[in-house]
Amino acid sequence: MRLRGTDGADPIAVQAALPAALDGTAPLALGFEPGPDDVVPEGTAAVIATSGSTGVPKRVVLSAAALRASAAATAERIGSGRWTLALSAGYVAGLQVLVRAHLAGTEPALLEGRFAPGAFVAATRGLGAGPRYTSLVPAQLATLVDAADEREVRAALASYDAVLIGGQALPPVLRERAAEVGARIVRTYGSSETAGGCVYDGAPLDGVRAEAVDCEIRLTGPMLADGYLGDPGLTARAFAVDADGVRWYRTGDAGTVADGRVAVIGRLDNVIVSGGINVSLDRVERAVRSVPGLEGAVVVAVDDERWGQGSAIVAAGPEAEGEALLAAARDRVAAEVGTVARPSRILMLAEVPLLTSGKPDRRAIAALANAR
Incomplete structure (x- = not known):
């Protein structure tokens, strides 16, 4: 199947293309312009170019089944309802906000322009009644907490049933400050290769298993990516199959798994x-x-x-x-x-x-x- 190039910076375009992506008929290319040789397997929903913040960007192939499994597991853990999209739809965390809203049958609220407290408040007002959710990175949370002296910002932040925080480590001091202004924080761990966060507050979502092998955290579950587009060697190194035929993602993160709880120490490299x-x-x-x-x-x-x-x-x-x-x-x-x-x-x-x-x-x- 051939990919459909979509501007991940335009959430309206991604939202409009999402139904065809999730039924596997028109997979999306997010973060890059697909070439004529970029062909993906049947059932692919999206290929996401990673940010490349510490290395060479990779193009992660995600099936519709993986995205749906991730969204369903999130709904099982925190509930289902209305979502505010505060992240770029071209990254997996932003894409998953749109997927969750779509599967819940609700219309997501979109921020206008750059992320700022005023824009967040305005988007929150447009959510309507029912359970509310959003996903942020720590820098965005810090911006809102710093502005929480303004009554409208504080009220908006506190109105969410859960605020998912991922993308990087959440400083304990920031989490404490967020709790003080009424934010219900859920710390997530995952990546594009796991269709977004698959461990919430240290506990794997339903269907997800975690283990530590030679101090490296490995994850398995129905939300694993198929691999990397055009790079079978990297796919083989990152996704290992054990003696029982179970496919695991090697995260490259150092950490421990004890009593079902995942603790991340940092990157091995x-x-x-x-x-x-x-x-x-x-x-x-x-x-x-x-x-x-x-x-x-x-x-x-x-x-x-x-x-x-x-x-x-x-x-x-x-x-x-x-x-x-x-x-x-x-x-x-x-x-x-x-x-x-x-x-x-x-x-x-x-x-x-x-x-x-x-x-x-x-x-x-x-x-x-x-x-x-």
Whole structure:
């Protein structure tokens, strides 16, 4: 089957094309323009180009059955109702908002223009009666929480039965602040390869199984992607079949699975060697984000003349506050991770570069940190 190119930045176009995609007659290409050789298996609903925030973008093939299974499992866990689309429909989290609304028989509320508190409030007003849901990335949640002194913003955020948060780690401080203003947060874990979040607040959705093999989290269930378009080698490496014939997705994330609960530590490949010692930058970033004023900070690798590699903090805020924040972050990292893991520098920016998905653009951020 041939793909139909659709502008993922236009939610109305994606919504209009969704019924034919979900019945398998007109699969969508999201995030890229399909070529004449881009042919997909019968039953494909969409091929999504990943953000490529830390590596080469991949094109993930998702069947209609996988998207439907994911949406059904979400409804079973949190309920079914009306959805607000605050993310790009060209990414799996945004696409799934439209899928869930479609399968629930409800009309999604769409934000006008760029994400902002006023736009979120206006979209929320248009939802009507019934259970309400939305999906955000942590940066969007932080924007709303920061504006929650305004009564309308606070009321809108608190009106949702569940606010799904995914795309990156949710700082505990931000979750606490969100709860204080009445937001019902559900932390999700998953990826395009799992048709979106498939683990909610550490518990796999119905039909999903998780295990840790050599410290790597693996996932299986009916929402797994078919693989990567045009890359059978990468598909074989990422999707493994065990001795019982069960197909698993190798996430590349380090973590544990105990008593049915999934705990993610960070990316297996997001490690530097500083003075001969391995340092997980994900652990460093979690510690840094627990410092007031650095909740949205990003930690990246930088060259270090003495130790070979080190890390830098990149955050939004006044440059004058940088040294005090760096000192506080170094103390926190030393206590929680170890002295050798302390970041060596901080870069304060007016805005931290983001991808259209709302995630930090880590490649651009690392380039800025190393250039300074």
